[in-house]
Amino acid sequence: MGRDTPLVWIVDSAYTGELHARLGVAERLGYGYELIPLPNDDAGAYARLLEDRYGRACRDGASRPVILLSGTGEDTIGPIADLKGVFQERLLNVYLASILPDEPNLRLQEYDLIASPQLSGANIVTTVGVVHRMTGRLLDQAFHRHQDVFADLARPLVGLLVGGNTRYCFGFHEDHxxxxxxxxxxxVASLQGSLVVTNSRRTPKDALAALLDEIAGLQCRFFDWQQTGADFYPALLAHGDVLVATGDSVSMCSEASYTGKPLLVDIRDCATEIYHRHIIGKLIAYGAAKPLSDAFQPWTYTPPDPTGAVVAAIHERLL
Structure with a gap:
């Protein structure tokens, strides 16, 4: 990498979906990246930490642009916006939003680029779904690595991606x-196919047991997320002919729609937040998903690529 190559800094996050969104953009940019800590209560110390990091990356005296990727999850909007005063025109501040409140923080206006399925306007990339880490290469590699697992299953294969309760919604119970x-x-019965189910860390055990009991008569396999490799989830996306997802995760639904497979989403009010339903509603309006019902009719669509849209916008601003 030459002296004109941007530094890419990713603000760390405790939330998997948020971190994967930032990693997805960084990996697609292709410049390499570094993980930086979350801001703390001492803004001055945080700025000095990053200035020192910048100085070590530019030991030859050249001034390099910095692409800083942050977003929703932890509340870092103000402290990250303040860094514009430290790095001036060297900094491209990029905010990757999944779910925003009805009245977003006004300091978002200070960012150079915002990616959001909810917002539109200047310096905003309005995405279909949310930014994620899935790529065609990742899907292809996972497909071949786990080919034997899916080889003897009847087609079409339905992949069921089960989430669960969120911080503000607790309706994923046994009846649901x-x-x-x-x-x-x-x-699955109408298609005369088979079913592969995987859960998540948010799936309640009693609800999962009730779900598995209800589908016991099908040709079905269940894979617990705690007992499979990290690449099994993309393998299921790659091998599935029809995908069904619970609407409590906009990241999961966005990743599933990236495959171009028919996607059915359970968006019942009792187990999804209104913000989830709004964002998934835009996937449905685009044609990438349909609400889950008892019946299925196939359809096709051009897969949305929110990560690619953000990467293109960053490249345009660098030029």
Whole structure:
């Protein structure tokens, strides 16, 4: 990498989806990247930490641009916006939003670029779905690595991606799970195919047990996320012919829609937040998803690529 190559800094996050969004953009940019800590209560010390990091990266005296990737999750909007005064025109401040409140922080206006499925306007990339880490290469590698797991399953193969309760919604209980299981079972039976199910860290154990009990009569395999490799999830996306997802995760739904496979989303009010339903509603309006029901009719669409849209916008601003 030459002296004109941008430094890419990723603000760390405790939230997997938020961190993966930042990693997805950084990896697609292709400049390499570094993880930087979250801001603390001492803004001056934080600025000095990053100035020192910048100085070590520019030991030859050349001034290099910095692409700083942050976003929703932890509240870092103000402290990260303040860095513009430290690095001036060398800094391209990029904010990757998943879910924003009805009245976003006004300091977002100080950022150079915002990616959001909810906002539109100057310096905003309005995405279909949210930014994620999935790529065609990742899907292809996972497909071949786990080919034997899916080889003897009847086609079409339905992949069921199960989330669960969120910080503000606790409706993923046993009754809800049984209803989900009945709907998915109806679709699999009508297709005369098979079902592969995987859960997440947010899936309640009793609800999962009820779901698995409801689909017990199908040709079905269940893979616990705690007992599979990290690349099994993209393998399921790659091998599935039809994908069903619970609407509590906009990241999961966005990743599934990136495959171009028919995507059915359970967006019942009792188990999804209104913000989830709004964002997934735009995936539905685009044609990448449909609400889950007891029936299924195939359709096709051009896969949305929110990560690619953000990377293109960053390159344009660098030029």
């Amino acid at each position: 799970a049984r209803c989900l299981g009945r709907r998915v079972a109806s679709i």
